[in-house]
Amino acid sequence: MAPLTPISTISMSSGFTMPVLGLGVFRNDDCQPACLAALECGYRHIDSARVYYNEAQVGEAVRKSGVPRDQVFITTKIYDLERGFDGALQAVDDSLKNFGFNYIDLYLIHSPLFGKTKRLETYRALLEAKEAGKIRTVGVSNYSPDHIEEIRAAGYELPAVNQVELHPFCQQQPIVEYCKKNGIVVQAYTPLVRGKLDSPVILEIAQKYNKTLAQVAVRWSLQSGLVPLPKSSQPKRVVANADVFDFELSPEDMTKIDALDRGKDGAVTWNPVDAA
Template identity: 70%
Template sequence: MSTLSLKSTIRMSSGYDVPVLGLGVYQNEDCIPACIAALKHGYRHIDTARMYLNEAQVGQAVKESGIPREEIFVTSKIYHPEHGYESTLAAVQDSLDKFGFDYLDLYLIHSPLSGKEKRLETWRALVDAKKAGKIRTIGVSNYSPRHIEEIREAGYEMPAVNQVELHPFCQQKPIVEYCKRNGIIVQAYTPLVRGKLDNPVLLEIAETYKKTPAQVAIRWSLQHGLIPLPKSAQPARVVSNAEVFDFAIDAVDMAKLDALDQGETGAVTWNPIDAE
């Protein structure tokens, strides 16, 4: 793990590479300062969504950074009220217009809450948008194995990514195991448990490595082969969250963190993985 860095990437089934750490911008409509700080510090991965209402701000930050567009990996997601074939194609174009981009690196179905028929219509639209060159890689979020199997059974290409709430207290083990078996990259949203990091085990391990509990939680994700997406609106914390490549958690301490899992009851967000 010592060779891992902020420049490290993972190859997705689409053939494209995704950086191992991303900046989340949920609930941060004025995300330009955080994005600029992240890009200046070396981040090359920003994760947003249509429901976050800040696609235009992310696009502006990318332009203001002076970093070539092709060097920055940008994700957005379509929210379930917009699901459906034609509405999804329109949403993808609207996202591109808001960003001011010609393409998006990754576009996800934000959740499975629209029901099977709409989910599959939406996926078909994303497949077609990818064929049209508007999206490089397509994936899902908050999907259980059952939801992903719908895609396989319909004969479509499989998602390259599944983004779920994931941290030591909600480890989503059945989903992670399924995705790893099927070559699907798992991205971890809410890796910082919305700041609820005062667990004694986490505090003890943070003290051992002279790191913050947030840094330990992010490092735990990385060592499990996940892509954590820590969110912060504060530039200093954005930088701190990336200072996780100069240490490694040993096997004993990883086991202690693994033992904190509470299953779905450990979730601190909507976590709609059981949607019908």
């Protein structure tokens, strides 16, 4: 594979590209400093959600940064209680108003909760918003292969992206294998395990490369073909988390980290991939 750089992108089935590294702004009530630091140091991808209540702050940060809108990839997600066809259309319009943008690069269904009927109604609405030019790419989050197969069975195009909790201790291998087979990009949220990266294996590897535990985790994610979304509210850590393009983990070290997988037992968030 070609060497990764801060401006490297990955192609999606929608025909658009996505930067390989994104900033997560989960539960960051004052995310402007983090967003501005990210955009200044080279990030071109910010991952928000309606339930984070910071879409407006992200939009304002993009404008303050001076980086042209068309050079920043923006993701948001529809909250479960807003779902259904009409609710989803309203949510998209509200998100556009919050951001102050005339389109959103990627819009995700936040989880598979609330059942098949609402999942499919919501997905259909997002496809309609895409046709109207309000969304460029439609995706899902926390979806299992069974949830995505519902979309195929309904006759809709498959999502271009599936965002799931994914890190060395929860590698979601069945989901990743399915998505790669079906041309679906996998985004990794909580790639830093909420700071719980103190594995002797990762510590040893970090010391070997003179990198932080977080930098090793992000680099592992990138080399695994994922799109990691490390989150920090601290500008210095935001910058440090992106300092991952001047080294490469060896195949042996990748294998050592791969072996840390504990499956679903390794999850540290809600991880609702098995929702009915």
